[in-house]
Amino acid sequence: xxxxxxxxxxxxxxxLELELHQDNCKSGExxxxxxxxxxxxxxxxxxxxxYRCPEPDCEGDGIGEDIHRVEDVRLKA
Ligand SMILES: [Zn+2]
Ligand SMILES: [Zn+2]
Numbered sequence: 001x002x003x004x005x006x007x008x009x010x011x012x013x014x015x016l017e018l019e020l021h022q023d024n025c026k027s028g029e030x031x032x033x034x035x036x037x038x039x040x041x042x043x044x045x046x047x048x049x050x051y052r053c054p055e056p057d058c059e060g061d062g063i064g065e066d067i068h069r070v071e072d073v074r075l076k077a
Contacts, residue, residue, distance in 0.1 A: 007038055029070055034060035038070065 002011040003018040007028030012018040022028070028038035032053040043054040044067060051067045053060035060066030 007040070030063075030067055031070055032058060032060040033066045033068060034058050 002013060003015050004011050005018060005021055005025055005027070007022070007025050010021065010025075012021060027040040030041055030044055030051070031038045032055065035053060035055050035058040037053065037055050037058070039054050041048075045051045045063075051061060051063040053067065063069075
């Protein structure tokens, strides 16, 4: 049984390996407050300035508004 990172699609042989990976997976470093989806920075911005949720049905945008860094949220928690 393999465990797949839903952010970057890498597979791991154990759940522990997957959890360790997810802590620093660069493909899921941002998330959208509106829909709760995690995604890569490059999926949300083209110029590193304007951020928009990549979910087609979601209107979330703006870093620090609807889009947040997973890292920052962890630090606050
Ligand atoms: Zn990953
Ligand atoms: Zn969204």
